[in-house]
């Protein structure tokens with residue numbers, strides 16, 4: 001039996017070498033080495049080519065190579081009962097938390113302004129405003145680690161999840177009213193939701209109306225959660241006052257997209273947190289060992305729920 005690792009836009013050399021060190025007995029194949037496919041019983045994929053799953057009749061389970069699994073769940077060729085896993089390791093979550101802390105602190109403590117002052121040779125200490133309130137949409141693996149990071153800095157955090165589940169010591173909201181309450185209290189509203197039919201377009205004109213004037217929207221979930229024209233309109237009203245976006249409905253962001261040179265929008269090319277090859281190698285080996293033992297893969301996704 002064999003494992004396929006398919007991620008056409010990634011350099012897999014470190015990942016494959018590390019799996020070879022950890023589990024030399026495993027037969028691991030990449031897309032380039034794919035002549036025989038019937039003996040593949042586990043596949044780990046990221047943005048896989050259309051039609052790939054049709055060529056893998058022996059699959060017992062499949063995993064996303066990253067934390068999101070929507071690219072798999074929306075493949076019409078995904079066999080209905082196949083267990084789907086995902087890789088959301090501690091390093092990935094810590095990197096996400098670090099990125100968000102850096103973005104919020106950099107904005108709150110006005111790092112951009114300090115650079116301007118430096119360019120002008122101006123010595124002018126900036127006194128911090130009181131700590132901002134951070135609102136977290138999504139309290140899963142990424143959201144919980146992000147909460148812990150802000151909490152360790154005594155920055156107030158509130159959260160929102162579908163069921164009200166989340167860390168014990170966090171103020172958690174849920175339901176439509178809970179969403180409005182959280183949004184209206186947040187100075188920095190961070191979206192860390194998975195993409196599902198319920199979260200698609202959740203960052204829209206109606207939600208922006210409840211944001212504080214001058215607050216900042218940060219989207220590191222998925223681009224399709226943001227209604228992009230609604231954001232452009234909302235920024236004119238100051239609610240939100242700025243947006244920090246890592247994910248977009250079309251990636252790469254098209255060269256003529258209005259976000260590129262919008263003065264209130266700060267963009268990054270979907271790199272808030274990227275799967276580390278060494279961590280992924282360990283998780284893939286552990287996940288495959290579970291599948292071989294008749295258990296579900298790591299990070300089992302509830303296919304009806306969509307995450």
Ligand SMILES: NC(=O)c1ccc[n+]([C@@H]2O[C@H](COP(=O)([O-])OP(=O)(O)OC[C@H]3O[C@@H](n4cnc5c(N)ncnc54)[C@H](OP(=O)(O)O)[C@@H]3O)[C@@H](O)[C@H]2O)c1
Nearest residue numbers: 067068138139140141142161162163194198220221272273
């Ligand atoms: N930009 C990047 O570089 C990057 C990197 C990694 C991940 N991500 C994104 O981050 C997402 C979250 O990852 P994760 O590992 O934290 O996911 P997760 O562990 O599955 O957690 C999902 C969270 O979202 C909540 N949720 C789901 N649907 C909801 C809804 N309709 N309304 C309110 N809350 C809802 C869940 O609430 P319940 O627990 O109550 O069900 C849970 O708190 C990924 O799916 C991916 O899109 C982005």
